[in-house]
Amino acid sequence: MRPFTYERVDSATAAIAAFGAGAVGAASERQYLAGGTTLIDLMKLDVMRPQTVIDINALDRTALGRVETNDQGLRLGALAHMSEVADHPVIKRDYPMIAQSLELAASPQIRNMATLGGNVLQRTRCPYFRDVSYAECNKRIPGSGCAALDGFNRSHAVLGVSDACIATYPGDFGQALIALDAMVELRGRNGDRKLPFGALHRPPGGNPEIETALLPGEIITGFAIAAAPWLRRSLYLKIRDRQSYEFALASAAIALDMGKNQIVQEVRIALGGVASVPWRARSAERALQGRRLNEQTARAAADTAFADANPHEHNLFKVGLGKRTLVRALLQAATMEL
Amino acid sequence: MAADAAPEPKANMGQPVPRLDARLKVTGEARYAADFPVGNPAYAFLVTSAIAKGRIIRLDTESARAVPGVLDILTQDNTAELKEVKFGSGGASTSIQKLGPEIAHDGQIIAMVVADTFEAAREAAYKVKATYAEDKPSATFGDEGLKEEDATKVSERHKHVPKVGDADAALASADVLVDAEYGTPTQHHNPIELFATTCVWNGGQLTIYEPTQFVYGLKNSLAKKMDVAPENVRAISPYVGGAFGSKGQFTPRTGLVALAAKKLNRPVKLVVTRDQGFTTATYRAETRHHIRLGARRDGKITGYSHEGWEITSRPDAYVVAGVEDSARIYGFGAVQTKVNAVHADRNTPGFMRSPPVVPYIYALESAMDELAARLAIDPVELRRINDTMHDPITGKPYSSRSLMRCYDEAAKAFDWSRRNPEPRSMRDGDWFIGLGCATAVYPTHVGPAAARVRMLANGEVQVQIAAHEIGNGAYTVIGQMAAERLGVPLSSVKVELGDSSLPPAPVAGGSNTTASACSAVLKACDAIRVRLARSVATTDRGRAAGFAADNGQEMRADLFRRLGVGAIEEYAEFIPRGGKPDAVKQLYAGQVAMTGGPNGEKLMYAFGAEFVEVRINALTREIRVPRIVGAFAAGRLMNTRTARSQYMGGMIWGISSALHEATEIDKARARYVNDNLADYLVPVNADIDRVEVILVPEEDHEVNPAGVKGIGELANVGTAAAVANAVYHAIGIRIRELPIRIEKLLDA
Incomplete structure (x- = not known):
């Protein structure tokens, strides 16, 4: 860690003013601090070297930390902690996928600190990104190359990757948000705006250093999920190397509206642990729409979801495991007792 | 639970008194090396190499020196007065002790910054810039440029390996033959207490606070390193926060801290970061094994051939040569063994909990299970048929041996009789069930x-x-x-x-x-x-x-x-x-x-038997371990509470070794990739369910006056084989290379 200036602000307006017009994203010399579970970690590793850290934990929690549920749907304040939302009785009952995606992430200590807004911006666990002694990392040093391509890439992505970066988006909650067509609410220098969650993250392409569509100084204030008939029959299945405190090798977020005879009215599918960004599997959704959900159709949908997979030396198994995970999640959703 | 933690002593067992230091440890009062207060300390931070092989062309310390509070930066240019402490003499380790210009392994120390504060030292360390001329390194098995040698020709410790009879002939005429290859990965100890060193000079007297498994070794090696008389060095280490072999050997950082303290005439404190610990201390090397095991139709083994390959550094012929022990444990008939040191561009490996037996017994006990399956004989019965009270190599008797009693007690507690020997025959809903067992063994040293x-x-x-x-x-x-x-x-x-x-x-x-x-x-x-x-x-x-x-x-x-x-x-x-x-x-x-093990007039070993139940999801293939039962006999137990705790911890580590642990190596760069506790996986509580320990009474008056056999390194031996054998039973896939991860089970 290197010396930095610490500022504490008590309103979003003050935060945005303090941030100024600096550069966007991770390379910025200014960074917001919420739970700190990613930022402080990466500062200790010398990966992020902000000169100014703007603490937004004193922002009004009644507005920014609140969980609101009603007939129209759900709104989650961005400063709400992962643990609060995971334990919320209404979310557990009506939005099980969301509660599960939060509860299966990290450790209790981290969930108590980490906020939802920070969670979705969590940066990749690619070991070559997190260790500055590697000279090649296009995300850290644009144009320097990608050590993961010929390095140890077991944990890396097979979907949405490019020749410049194969880093995996590590989050779980983000899969729930993209599956449920959440809107992300933003506040910035030019006022408030809303963005579909699926437009928040940018696949690496040729510029993996640019990870989101956020403008300089923009703050995530909340997430909104509209009520829908598939929310209660929803789940998040996470497959990993150990049973807790570990990132997904593969995960699937499923929301299912099932009619008579196992016919799929609507299905929402997102995949984690296998992609460069929160990943919506729309082709798999289309493959199941109006069909009877059984092992055969689930397998066919899973094949579709991974048709464009681009694996490397050590992560080839993620294609097979990702499919199996999706099949298991779909069958599990179909048999949920409501 | 309290009763579980303090088992009622049976014959020849001491009382389960709580640890004398338990309260000190849980309240934080126990003083570990880095906790000792010293007057006006300066703080050190290491800089390590970013390549595994080559040379430093330029080391730029200018901007580092400009950081306020920086007192000194040790580099190759100002550390020449440190003497060499060679590998094998005084237990020194890791391949290169100079800070450059040669780079012989990933993460080699190339500089050490000393400053008034830890923060300044760290910031300055980040600002030291090295420019390298990089050569292509050889990382591990399968790479070009390795050098392979018969270990008996180059190792100081292992000049002979066991051999008796004509194993090739016995194997050629065996009714049933298992011929298989096995592999184990690099592992790091990762004790929670980081590697730390504090040095204080008082005139010509040097006091060192460093977590060590050998204060007299540290004292004498450091004296040699600093070229002072041993009586001028005092090593203090009243508590060690986990070592597992990683704190037994003298490593290069220690001399640097002593030198910095001497130059500054001020106490210097260093706490090595977790990732730097992976490369500046030792580790368990990856191994490969070729085993041939031949038997008669009735299960009697007639021949055992075991060749091992072990990765080591370029200069040091460190091998563990576990055939020394594996060749003794059954009545094998003819035996032939060989051990090869395989030199790569790596830091020198070292002792890690049960160094010789963990990899070699894993391989042998896996092969035993394969033999049992081939013979259609129950794995426990196969051990019984080949049980022996004598060394198959020399004919020397065991001082005591209770292997089959351990098997019988553990099998009963585990309800082994419910096992249908057919692989993939037991299932609970979406989960395959597998039951497996293996022998634990450890030489008794004194x-x-x-x-x-x-x-x-x-x-x-x-x-x-x-x-x-x-x-x-x-x-x-x-x-x-x-x-x-x-x-x-x-x-x-x-x-x-x-x-x-x-x-x-x-x-x-x-x-x-x-x-x-x-x-x-x-x-x-x-x-x-x-x-x-x-x-x-x-x-x-x-x-x-x-x-x-x-x-x-x-x-x-x-x-x-x-x-x-x-x-x-x-x-x-x-x-x-x-x-x-x-x-x-x-x-x-x-x-x-040390004496004991196979070296005295009698064979001195402790034994145990471990039984594991695994469950494997039929679709996604995660492996869970709902139950493990181990029974152990090791002479007199001084304290049933601490003994049970040792065994329990050992079995959990065994599960870890089977399913979780591996230091991943970037083969192109010969660098450790997952050098932190988030990515170097060990089990969390959710991974460990029922762990049951059975203390089997045993009396042995010949091992030593105290009548005790060592137990700290017994229970983590064989566990990985028991898990692998259970995985085979569950799903019909024989995994011959650890760890057993999901990707190895997807193709069936």
Whole structure:
């Protein structure tokens, strides 16, 4: 860690003013601090070297930390902690996928600190990104190359990757948000705006250093999920190397509206642990729409979801495991007792 | 639960008294190396290489020196006065001890920054810039540029490997043959206490606080490194926060800290970061094995051939050569073995919990299960058929061996009889169920030791011995031995350990501490008893000698009165049977010669049997371990609570070794990739369900005067094979390379 200036602000307006017009994203010399579970970690590793850290934990929690549920749907304040939302009785009952995606992430200590807004911006666990002694990392040093391509890439992505970066988006909650067509609410220098969650993250392409569509100084204030008939029959299945405190090798977020005879009215599918960004599997959704959900159709949908997979030396198994995970999640959703 | 934690002692077992240091540890009062307050310390931070092979062309320290508070930066240019402490002499390790310009492995120390604060040292370390000329390194098996050698020709420790009869002929004529290859990965110890060193010079006297498994080794090696007389160095390490072999050897950082403290004339403190610990200390090397096991139709093994390959650094021929032990454990008939050192561009490996047997017994016990399947004989019965009370190599008898009793007790508790031998035959809904077992074994080591014991007339006892508390319960069991021998309550005994100003004990390695230290303490206590006994008339001596078991206090006060002294102090040296007469003198000089295992007149080994249940999801193939049962027999147990804890921890580590642990290597760059506790996986609580320990009574008066066999490295042996065997039973896939991860189970 290197010396930095610490500022504490008590309103979003003050935060945005303090941030100024600096550069966007991770390379910025200014960074917001919420739970700190990613930022402080990466500062200790010398990966992020902000000169100014703007603490937004004193922002009004009644507005920014609140969980609101009603007939129209759900709104989650961005400063709400992962643990609060995971334990919320209404979310557990009506939005099980969301509660599960939060509860299966990290450790209790981290969930108590980490906020939802920070969670979705969590940066990749690619070991070559997190260790500055590697000279090649296009995300850290644009144009320097990608050590993961010929390095140890077991944990890396097979979907949405490019020749410049194969880093995996590590989050779980983000899969729930993209599956449920959440809107992300933003506040910035030019006022408030809303963005579909699926437009928040940018696949690496040729510029993996640019990870989101956020403008300089923009703050995530909340997430909104509209009520829908598939929310209660929803789940998040996470497959990993150990049973807790570990990132997904593969995960699937499923929301299912099932009619008579196992016919799929609507299905929402997102995949984690296998992609460069929160990943919506729309082709798999289309493959199941109006069909009877059984092992055969689930397998066919899973094949579709991974048709464009681009694996490397050590992560080839993620294609097979990702499919199996999706099949298991779909069958599990179909048999949920409501 | 409390009853589980403190098992009722059976025959030849001591009381389950709680650890003497338990409260100190859980309240944070116990002082670990980096906790010792020193006056006005400066703080050090290491800079390590970003390549594995090549040369430093330029080391730019200018902007680092400009960081406010920086006092000094040690580099290749200002550390020439440090002497070489060669591998094998004084236990020195890791391949390169100079800070450059040659780079011989990933993460080699190339500089050390010293500053007024930790923060300044760290910031400056980040600003040291090295420019390299990089050569293509050879990382591990399968790479170009490795150098392979017959270990018996190059290893100091292993000049012979076991051989008897004509194994090739026996294998050629066997009814059933298993011919298979196995592999184990690199592993790192990762004790929670990081590697730390604090050095304080007071005139010509150097005091070092460093977590170590061998204070006398540290003292003598550091003296050599700094070119000072050993009596001018004192090593202090009363508590070690986990070591597992990683803190037994002298490594390059230590001399740097001593030198920096000398140059600055100020105490210097270094705490090595987790990732730097992966490359500046030692590790368990990856191994490969080729095993051939031949048997008659009735299960009698007729031939065993085992060739091992072990990765090591370029200069050091470090091998563990576990065939020394594996070749003894069954009545094999003909045996042939070979061990190869495979030199790569890596730091030098070193001891890690049960170094020789973990990889070699994993391979053998996997092959045994394959043989049982091939023969359609129950795996437990196959062990029974080949059980032996004699060394198949030399014919020497075992001093004691209770392997089949362990199998029988564990099998019963585990309900092994429910197992349908057919793979993939047992299932619970979406989960395949597999049951597997394997043998645990560890050689019983004992070394020379010296102890000083002082007894006051009021019954207070002070025990001094430079043994080591590495989580093994040393304070407690040594105290128990003195209390028992001198007839006082444990609360009257004060034990001092971990300081090179005390009488020496061997390195806390090879699970010898209880055997060696307790034997020396026992000897000193008995000398006190003799002196007390001599103080009375001949007719009374019998009774006086037995005062310990008698009415203690009154008798003791009387004896002290007769002697006319306030305290009796005895210093005793213990040399085990077969040890050299100057063994304690050598120990003072930091050299330790262990006896036991296969080397004496009798074979000395502890045994156990472990049974594992796994569940594997039929679709996504995650592996879970709902239950593990282990039964162990290891001579006298000093304390059933600490013994159970050792065994339980060992089995959990065994599960870890089977399913989780592996240091991943970037083969193109010969660098460790997952060098942190988030990515180097060990089980979390959710991964460990029922762990059951059965203490099997065993008596052995030949191993050492204390009658104890080492237990710290027994229970993590064989576990990985038991898990792999259970995985095979569950799903019909034989995994021959650890760890067993999901991707290895997807194609079936």
